[in-house]
Amino acid sequence: MSVVVPFLLLILAGGFAAYHRLRLAYWAAITASLLVVAFLLGANGVATGIAAVLVAAIAIPLLVPTFRKSRITTPLLAFYTKLLPPLSDTERTALEAGTVGFEGELFSGKPDWDKLLSLPKPQLTAEEQAFLDGPCEELCRMTNDWDITHVRADLPPELWEYCKKHKFFGLNIPKEYGGLGFSALMNHKVIQKLASISSVLSSTVGVPNSLGPAELLMHYGTDEQKAEYLPRLADGRDVPCFALTGPFAGSDATSIPDYGIVCMGEWNGANVLGFRLTLNKRYITLAPVATLIGVAFRMYDPDGLLGDKKDIGISLALVPRETPGLDIGRRHFPLNSPFQNGPIHGKDVFVPLSQLIGGEDYAGRGWQMLMECLSIGRSITLPSTASGGAKMGAIVTGAYARIRKQFGLSVGRFEGVEEALARIAGKAYAISALSQATAAAVARGENPAVPSTIAKYHCTEMGREVSRDVMDVHGGKGIILGPRNYAGRGWQATPIMITVEGANIMTRSLMIFGQGAILCHPWVMKEMKAAQLADANERIDTFDDALFGHIGYAISNAVRSWWFGLTSARIGKAPGDEYTKRFYRKLDRYSAALAVMADTSMLLLGGKLKFKESLSGRLGDVLSQLYICSSMLKRYEDEGRPVGDQPLLAWAFHDSINKIETALSGALRNFPIRPVGWVLWALIFPWGRRAQPPSDRLGHRAASLLMTPCDARQRLAEGVFTAPTANNPAGRIDSYLPKVILAEPVERKFLKALKNSDIEALEFDAQLDEGVREGWITADERKQLEELRAMTLDAISVDDFESWELRAASFEQAAGVGHPRAAA
Numbered sequence: 001m002s003v004v005v006p007f008l009l010l011i012l013a014g015g016f017a018a019y020h021r022l023r024l025a026y027w028a029a030i031t032a033s034l035l036v037v038a039f040l041l042g043a044n045g046v047a048t049g050i051a052a053v054l055v056a057a058i059a060i061p062l063l064v065p066t067f068r069k070s071r072i073t074t075p076l077l078a079f080y081t082k083l084l085p086p087l088s089d090t091e092r093t094a095l096e097a098g099t100v101g102f103e104g105e106l107f108s109g110k111p112d113w114d115k116l117l118s119l120p121k122p123q124l125t126a127e128e129q130a131f132l133d134g135p136c137e138e139l140c141r142m143t144n145d146w147d148i149t150h151v152r153a154d155l156p157p158e159l160w161e162y163c164k165k166h167k168f169f170g171l172n173i174p175k176e177y178g179g180l181g182f183s184a185l186m187n188h189k190v191i192q193k194l195a196s197i198s199s200v201l202s203s204t205v206g207v208p209n210s211l212g213p214a215e216l217l218m219h220y221g222t223d224e225q226k227a228e229y230l231p232r233l234a235d236g237r238d239v240p241c242f243a244l245t246g247p248f249a250g251s252d253a254t255s256i257p258d259y260g261i262v263c264m265g266e267w268n269g270a271n272v273l274g275f276r277l278t279l280n281k282r283y284i285t286l287a288p289v290a291t292l293i294g295v296a297f298r299m300y301d302p303d304g305l306l307g308d309k310k311d312i313g314i315s316l317a318l319v320p321r322e323t324p325g326l327d328i329g330r331r332h333f334p335l336n337s338p339f340q341n342g343p344i345h346g347k348d349v350f351v352p353l354s355q356l357i358g359g360e361d362y363a364g365r366g367w368q369m370l371m372e373c374l375s376i377g378r379s380i381t382l383p384s385t386a387s388g389g390a391k392m393g394a395i396v397t398g399a400y401a402r403i404r405k406q407f408g409l410s411v412g413r414f415e416g417v418e419e420a421l422a423r424i425a426g427k428a429y430a431i432s433a434l435s436q437a438t439a440a441a442v443a444r445g446e447n448p449a450v451p452s453t454i455a456k457y458h459c460t461e462m463g464r465e466v467s468r469d470v471m472d473v474h475g476g477k478g479i480i481l482g483p484r485n486y487a488g489r490g491w492q493a494t495p496i497m498i499t500v501e502g503a504n505i506m507t508r509s510l511m512i513f514g515q516g517a518i519l520c521h522p523w524v525m526k527e528m529k530a531a532q533l534a535d536a537n538e539r540i541d542t543f544d545d546a547l548f549g550h551i552g553y554a555i556s557n558a559v560r561s562w563w564f565g566l567t568s569a570r571i572g573k574a575p576g577d578e579y580t581k582r583f584y585r586k587l588d589r590y591s592a593a594l595a596v597m598a599d600t601s602m603l604l605l606g607g608k609l610k611f612k613e614s615l616s617g618r619l620g621d622v623l624s625q626l627y628i629c630s631s632m633l634k635r636y637e638d639e640g641r642p643v644g645d646q647p648l649l650a651w652a653f654h655d656s657i658n659k660i661e662t663a664l665s666g667a668l669r670n671f672p673i674r675p676v677g678w679v680l681w682a683l684i685f686p687w688g689r690r691a692q693p694p695s696d697r698l699g700h701r702a703a704s705l706l707m708t709p710c711d712a713r714q715r716l717a718e719g720v721f722t723a724p725t726a727n728n729p730a731g732r733i734d735s736y737l738p739k740v741i742l743a744e745p746v747e748r749k750f751l752k753a754l755k756n757s758d759i760e761a762l763e764f765d766a767q768l769d770e771g772v773r774e775g776w777i778t779a780d781e782r783k784q785l786e787e788l789r790a791m792t793l794d795a796i797s798v799d800d801f802e803s804w805e806l807r808a809a810s811f812e813q814a815a816g817v818g819h820p821r822a823a824a
Contacts, residue, residue, distance in 0.1 A: 003044040006051035009034045018559040021110065021552065028059035062548070073544040080543075081531055097371035098449020100520055101441050106587075106626045107520040109557035109595035113575045113584055116630055121638040122440040128186040135166040136190055140721040140728075145198040146483040153338035155204060164236025169208040173218070177230035184376070188384045188439035189719055195388030196720035197728060199493045202385050203339045207285045208233065210377030211370075211501075213240040213294040213318055213357075220358035220369055229292065229318065241290035243281040243344050244370070250503070254367060256314060262301040265350035274352035275299060277319070282343040283500070288331050289340045291321045294357070296366055306363070313364030316357040325349035337493040374501075375452035379442050382497050383435035383455040386463030389490050392720045393470040394428035395713070396486060396730040397421065398706025399737040401473055403795045408751065411473070412707045415696070420469040422699030425706050426651035427462045428716060430628055435459050437631035450516045454624045457507045460497040467491045482799025486730035509613035512620030517598050517609075520623075523550035524602065550599075557595040558683060564589030565686045577641055580633060583653055587629055590660050593684045594622045597667060600680060604673055614670065621663035625656040644712035647701035654694040661691040709738050729794075736791040743788040746781045764789060 013034055017027035032055060039048045062068055102119075105111040124132065139162055148155055155163075163169060171187050173179025182190075187209050195202035208214060214233045217226055232238040249256045260275035267274060277297060287293070299312040306312070319326060329343035353360050362369065401412030401421060411417050438455040441448040471478040471491050478487040498504045502511065518524050523546050530542035564572075564585070574584040597619055601609055609616065636642075636649050664684060671677030694702075705712050721728065724735035753776040754767060761767050768785060771777045777785065 003047040005038055005043050006035055006048040009038055010051045010054065015559050015563070018552075018556045019563060021556045024059060024062055024552070028055055028063070031055050065544075068548075069540055069544050073540060073547060076547060077531065077540065077543050080527065080547075097368065097447065098375055098515070098519055099447045101446050101448055101451065102630060103448075103450050103454075103516065103623070103627055104520045104522065106591050106623060106630065107516065107595060107598070108522055109553065109560055109592040111588065111591050111630075116634055117575060117637055119440075119444070119634065122185050122436055122443070124183075124186055124189065128182055128189075131180070131182070132186070132189055132193065135162075135168075136193055137721070137723070139163070139166070139168070139201075140193060140197045141723060141725055143194075143197050143201055144483075144727040145200070145486075145489060148198055148200050149336065149338055149489055150481070154340065155201065159201070160236075163205060167234055167236075168205045169236050169239070170214070170230075170234030171205075171209045173214055173230050173234045177226060177234060179230065179234040184380060184442035185436075185439050188380050188387075188435060191381060191384035192388040192391070192435070192719050193721055195385040196392035196722075199385060199389065199490065200337060200339045202388065203285060203381075206381035206385065207242075208240050210381040211373055212242045212377075213292055215373050215376065216242075216294060216316060216357050216369060217318075219373060220362055222359045224354075225318070225357070225359075233292070238292040239286060239290050240292045240294065241284050241286040241344075242294040242296075243279065243284050243287070244296045245283050246279070246281050254314070256296055256298050258295070258297040260297050260299045260315070260317070260351070262299065262303070262305045262312075263350075264305075265352070267350065267352040272352045272354075273305060274350055274355075277317070277346055277349040277351050279344065279346045279349070281345070283332065283341065284344055285339060285341050285500075287328055287340065287342040287344050290328070293319045293321065293326070293344060295319050295344075296370065299363055306360070309364075314366035314370075315363050316366040316369055317351055317355045318357060319346075319349065319351055319355065323349055323351065334496050335492045337489065337496060371449075372447060375447055375449045376442055378456045378501050379438040379448055379452040380435075382501055383431070383438060383459035386459040386497060387431050387435040388720055390424075390428040390431045390463050390466040391716060392722075392730060393466050393487070393490065394424045394706055395717045395720065395722065395734050397424055397470050397473050398703075398713070399734045399740075400477070400795055402707040402737060403733065403740050403792055404477075405792075410707070412703065417473055418703040419696075419699055420473050421703035421706050422651055422694065424466050424469050424473075425648055425702040425716070426655055426694065427466050429645075429648040430632060430652040430656070431459050431462050431466070432716070432719075433631040433635040434628050437627075437634065450512065450520055450623075451627060453502070453507050453511045453515065454627050456501055457504050457512065458624055458628060460494070461504060464494040464498060467494045477796060477798060480798035482801070484729050484797060484799050486728075508620055509617040510610070512624055513598075513616045514610060514620075516620065516623050517602060521598065523547075523553060553595070554599045557592045557599070560592040561589065561596050562683050562686060564592060565684055568687070568690060576633070576637075579646055580636065580641075580649075583629070583633060586657055587626060590622065590657070590664075591626060593664060594619065594626065596683065597622070597664065597680065600676065601671075604676060612672065615667055615672070618663040618667040622660050622667075625660045625663075629653055629656050639715065642711065642715070644705070644710060645715065647698060647705060648712060648716070651694045651698050651702045654692070654698070657691045658693045661685075661689050665689055707737075709741070733795045736795065740788060740791060743784050746777060746784055747788060750777050750781075750785060 010031055013031040014027065017030060032052065035048050035052055035055070039045065061072070102116050105115060139159070142159060142162060167180050168190070170179035171182045171190060172184070173181070175181040191202050191206045194205055214230065217230055221229070229238065233240055246256065246258060258277070258279035258281070260277040262273070262275045264271055265274050265276065277295065279295060279297060295317050296314060297317070299315040301307070301310055301312055321328065325346050326349050327345040329345060331340065331342045334341055356363055357369070358365070398412070398421060401417055402410050404411045412421055434455050438448055438451045441451055467487075467490050470487050474487050478485070478491070481488045518528070526546040527543060527550065530539060530546050533539040533542060569585040569589040570582070572585050572588065574581040574588070576584050601615060601619065605612060632649055632652055636645060639645065668677045668681045668684070671680065722731045722734050724732040750771055753771065753774070757774070759767065759770045761770055768777070768782050772779060772782050
C-alpha cells in the first residue's frame with residue numbers, strides 16, 4: 001500500500017470526528033484503529049509509525065488533565081485575559097439581560113432542528129380569539145384613517161373611549177389588576193390587525209402594551225404601586241407614556257443628561273424624602289395625552305441622604321401629569337402621521353422616592369430594568385405593525401394589479417410589475433413569520449434580546465421595501481392622498497418605524513452581532529465568566545472546559561463549512577419534507593460559516609471588533625437571515641406543510657440565502673487582515689459564490705398567488721382587516737377580486753366582438769346595449785360587465801379637493817380667510 005495511505009486515514013478520521021463533533025478520545029481511538037488495520041493490510045511501516053506518533057503527540061498531552069491545565073490552559077488564560085475586550089457596566093447589563101433561544105443554535109454551526117420544530121405552534125386561547133374577532137374587529141370597523149390623519153390629526157373621541165372601555169391599553173395586564181391578561185402572541189395579533197387599517201391606531205394601542213409604565217410595574221413595581229396604577233392603566237383612566245429619549249441622549253441612552261437630586265420636599269401635604277427632577281425629553285409617544293409619565297433619569301445623592309454613594313445611577317420613576325413643574329410640550333408632527341407624540345420638560349420637579357418604580361431598592365437599577373424589558377416591547381410593537389402593513393399591502397396590491405388594466409391586460413401580467421409583486425409577496429411572508437416567531441418567544445417566557453433586534457430591524461426594513469413596491473404598482477392611485485388612498489400614509493410612515501426604538505443603522509451595525517457574538521455563542525460567555533472567577537483553581541478548571549470545548553467547536557465548524565461548500569450542501573441528514581430538506585442543509589452550511597467567521601474575527605481583532613461596524617453589520621446580516629429562514633420554516637411546518645405556500649417560502653428563502661452570501665462575501669473581501677480573508681474565502685466558498693436571487697419563474701408563481709383567490713393567499717391575509725366597509729377601501733378592492741376574475745372571460749369575449757364590429761358607439765352603456773342586441777353577451781352578462789366597470793372605477797379612482805379644504809385652520813385664522821362653505 002502507498003505511503004500516503006496512513007496520512008490520508010489520519011486526515012479522514014480527523015475530518016469525520018470533527019464533522020460529527022466526536023470527543024478527542026474517540027478520534028484517537030478511531031484513528032489508531034484505522035492505522036493498525038492499514039499496517040496489517042500492508043501499509044508502509046514508517047509512514048504508519050509517523051502517523052501514529054502524530055496522533056499520540058496531539059492526544060496524550062490533551063487527554064492528561066494535569067498536564068493540559070498547567071502547560072496549556074494556564075498560559076492561554078493569561079493571554080486570553082489580555083485579549084478580552086473590556087466591558088462597561090452598561091454593556092455587561094445588556095448582555096446579561098436577555099435569554100438565548102433557538103438563535104443560539106444558529107451560532108453553533110450545527111443547529112439542532114428538532115429543538116425548533118418541537119416548539120409549540122403559536123396559538124391563541126378561545127378567549128383571545130373571541131376578542132380578536134369581536135372588539136378588535138369592531139374597532140377596525142369604526143376606524144376612518146383619513147378622518148384620523150387629515151381631518152382630526154388624532155383618534156376621534158369614540159375610538160379613544162372604545163379602546164378604554166374594552167381595555168385595549170391593558171392587553172397584557174393581569175386580570176387580578178383589571179387587565180385582560182392576554183399573551184404576547186395576542187398582543188402581536190391585535191397590533192398586526194390594527195396596523196392593517198391605521199398605523200396611528202396601532203401605535204396608540206401598541207405603546208401602552210410594550211415598553212412603558214405597565215410593563216415595568218408588572219416586573220418591578222411594589223405591591224402598592226401595582227395596586228394603585230395597574231387598574232387605572234388597564235381601563236384607561238390613566239394613559240401612559242415613557243420618557244427616555246432626549247436631544248443629547250438618543251441611541252446612547254446610557255448618557256442620559258436628565259437628573260434627579262435627592263432631597264426633602266413636599267408631596268400631598270407632607271414633608272418626605274424624594275428628588276428634584278430636571279428633564280428635557282422629546283419624541284415621546286402619547287406624551288400630549290398622557291396622564292402618567294414614566295421617566296428615565298440619572299439620580300444623584302450629594303448630601304448622602306440615602307447612603308455613601310453620590311452617583312446612584314440611572315433610575316426610573318412614575319410622575320403624574322399634574323405634578324407641579326412638569327411641562328408637556330406642544331405636539332411633534334412625525335411625517336404627517338399624527339399619532340400623539342411630543343416633548344416633555346421639567347425643572348426642579350419634586351417627586352417622592354415612593355414614585356421610583358420598584359421603590360428605593362431599585363434606585364440606580366434603571367438600565368438593567370430597561371434592558372430586561374426593552375426586548376419585550378421591541379419584539380412585538382414595530383414588527384407586528386410592519387407585518388400588518390405588509391400583509392395588507394400584499395393582498396390589496398395583488399387585487400389591484402389584477403383589476404387595473406393597461407393595453408387590455410392586467411398590469412400584474414407585465415413582467416416588471418410581476419417582479420414587484422413577487423418581492424411584496426415574499427417579503428410579506430417573511431415579515432409575518434419573523435414577527436410571529438419573536439412574539440411567540442416572549443409568550444414562552446423568553447427575553448429574546450437578539451431576536452428582538454433582528455425582528456425590529458428586518459421587519460421595518462422589509463416593510464419599507466414592501467411599501468415602496470406597493471406605491472410603485474399603484475402609481476398615481478398611491479400618491480393622491482384622500483379617503484380612497486390606503487397606501488400613501490403607510491409610505492409616509494415607514495421611516496418612522498426605521499427610526500424609533502433604536503435607529504436601524506445602529507441596530508444593524510452594533511447590536512445584532514455585537515450581542516449575538518457573545519450572548520448566543522456556545523462558549524464565549526462561558527470563557528468570559530470563567531476568566532473572572534476569583535478562586536484560582538476554579539478559574540483554571542472552568543476555563544479549561546470552555547477553552548477546549550471552544551477549540552473543538554472551531555475545528556468542527558471549519559471542517560463542516562468546507563465540506564458543505566465543497567458539496568454545495570447537498571449531502572447530510574436534514575429534517576423537513578422532500579421540498580424543504582435542501583433548505584435545512586443550506587442553513588447548516590451557513591451556520592457553520594458564520595461560526596467560523598465569528599471565531600476568527602473575535603480571535604484576531606479582539607476588542608477592536610466592536611469598532612469594525614461594517615464587518616459587524618455584515619455578520620449580523622448573516623445571523624439575521626439564518627433566523628428569518630428558521631422562522632419561515634417553522635411557520636411552514638406549523639401550517640401543516642401547505643403545498644400552496646411553497647412559492648412564497650421558496651422566494652423568501654432564496655432571497656435570504658442570496659443576502660447571506662452577499663454579506664459573507666463582503667465580510668471576506670474586506671476582512672482587515674487580508675491573507676486571513678483569502679484563506680477563509682477558500683474555506684467557505686471553495687467553488688466561489690453560488691447563491692442567486694429568486695428566479696423569474698419562481699417570482700411569477702409568487703406574484704400569481706397574490707392575484708388569484710387561493711388558500712395560500714388566504715393564509716397570507718390571516719390577521720388583517722379585510723372587511724369591505726365604507727372606511728376600508730383596501731378591503732373593498734380585495735373583495736372585488738373573485739368577481740373580477742369571473743367576469744374576465746365575458747369581458748374578453750365582449751371586447752373581441754366589439755373590436756371586430758363596425759359599431760360607432762363611444763359610451764360604455766351604449767356599447768353594452770349593442771352587445772346584447774347583437775347577441776355577443778346575454779342580459780346577465782351585461783349586468784356582470786356593468787358591475788365589473790363599477791368595481792374597476794372604485795379601484796382606480798382617486799380624490800380631489802377644493803383648495804380651501806387643504807388649507808390648515810391656522811392659516812385660515814392668520815390670513816383672516818373663511819371657508820366658502822362656512823360663508824355660504
